[in-house]
Amino acid sequence: MDNVVMEQACTNPMCFFCIMKEPDPSLRRAGIASCFKEMPLIKDDQQHVLVLSGLWNIAMTQPDDPEFPSLGIFDCMASFVEKGINDRSWLLRDQNIYIPYYAAHVIGSYTMNKVDFAEKAVLAGVIPPLMELLRGKISWVEQRVAVRALGHLASYERTFEAIAEYEEELVTLGMHLAATCLDEVYVKFVGVKDKCKRSKYHCDLLTRGVGGLEMENQKAEEWASQLQCWSLYLLNCFACKERSLNLICKQEFLTDLSGMWGGLVNHSSPAGVGLIRILCYSKYGRKSISESNEVLENLCHLSRSSDDWQYMGIDCLLLLLKDPDTRYKVIEIATMFLIDLVELKSLGDRSCLGETITKALLLDYRQRKFRIKSSQVQKALLETWELKVERRRREKTMSEEKVEERRVLTNLIKQQANHMFWLGDVEAAVKSYTEALDACPLKLRKERMVLYSNRAQCYLLLRDPDATIRDSTRALCLSNPANSHGKSLWRRSQAYDMKGLAKESLMDCIMFINGCINSETNKRVKIPYFAARMISKQMDATWLFANAQSKATISHLGKVQESDDDYEISSNEEQECDEMIRMMMEKKSIASGEQLLDYHKIVQSRHCNSIF
Known part of the structure; x- marks a missing residue:
């Protein structure tokens, strides 16, 4: 569409696209600067x-390029945001409703990496209009890009104080957004089952004008999660400095x-636990967390899981x-959780973690x-002392x-235990x-790993989930x-x-x-159907919304008597759930750096292997 506009004969001396094609660098820069000044x-x-x-x-593709920031783009973007907030008749004319979103996004992209750009943005007066967006003057979509930009500005020492002038309100708004944004996006967008009742410009922004209901829901989920994570990032900037901890x-x-x-x-955001760990570095934060x-x-539960952020849970407890x-x-x-981790050698780049625990x-x-x-805890500590000392x-x-x-004696006893298991005498x-x-x-770590795992299987059959989790861990x-032993x-x-801990x-099921997948030597990957069913069940239970x-x-x-039936209240359609699973599995970060198989390949498989 842009190319069509650029190819048409243009008589407008302030046409941005024509100025961008100017071969003379000095004329081009002067023209761009003039455009940024005149456009609003x-x-x-x-x-x-x-x-x-x-x-x-x-701005998305070249956020570190200094040309536009040096020519007044921040003043231009701030003016457009202000115009959208203060002039509703202009905002709703033509396609102007898109402009505040794009303007705030441009500010956030250019302030993402460069403190010099962030300083220029602050001097251009971007903070007050961004604050208006954050207050919800337009919609949650604009809040998303506003909190992103404000978070970048708060992350630099040289621009933090300018942000801190709004500290109490910013922190309060950040907390409110983080806690309520998922409900907001669901009620106002994802849960609206009549597509005609959804905001058209939201639909077009989410999908860039291409894609139906399924893609809109997928992108809305991503954006809602980003809104929450960027709100937490903003709070992190204050928590790192031990500011507003009372809030x-x-x-x-x-x-x-x-x-x-x-x-x-x-996949790169630890979300809530990241902020909790920051709080644990302060005495006030530790006191508050220890009381809940x-x-x-x-x-x-996080410390004893295969989540990417397991180490953060451990760090907090330590x-x-x-x-x-x-x-x-x-x-x-x-x-009662950490005693199961005392033999952990390393986790990611952390070595001797079990010794530290x-x-x-x-x-x-x-x-x-x-x-x-x-007495249970005393006994657990005694067992730890006996094992580790x-x-x-x-x-x-x-x-x-x-x-x-x-080793020989252990193997003989293990064979006896296996025999008892197959005879059905699980307790023996x-x-x-x-x-x-x-x-x-x-x-003999490998031998002990197998013994713990086999005993875990026995506890599983005895319907003792706590003992199963302990031994499996x-x-x-x-x-x-x-966290690499499949069984x-x-x-x-x-x-x-069994305990209802879906996440x-x-x-564990994803891992x-x-x-x-990694163990398969042939080209056709076969996934146990029972695992595919577990994934499907837990993805529904842990869906973001x-x-x-x-x-x-x-x-x-x-x-029900006064409702106009705007919101979806039935369980997810199978197709939407499949798409959500596919997206989330693709983004799951794993130790090898490889991506997980597409969920549709999993559900088509009916191969089931013995796991004992």
């Missing part, structure tokens, strides 16, 4: 939206925060355990263990001959696997690399499903499927 003053130029769209594309650390928001999920829709059992439990003022507020909850748990074990009231000391001088002798098998684990030297810590992943996924179950849909359903049922 022209009321009825229908070409504005095409120019803004072109500038958006340039950010409100218990209700912390609870919401612990449930905000990054990683799949926005729900936040602590969410951190514990920071809380190392602080004398919070240690005994969290130790009884954290211990052990030291944190046993920090004052001998001197002050009486402060722990729970006493047993290691005993085995340190063990000869190779003795190690081999214990548990006892034998336990005996084998006691006999097996700590250095211990097996996964012994695997190399961590343990699948067993833990089932156990998490953790989904993560299990990834292992199946699942809570929003539930709230909308309850609201609809409560007001």
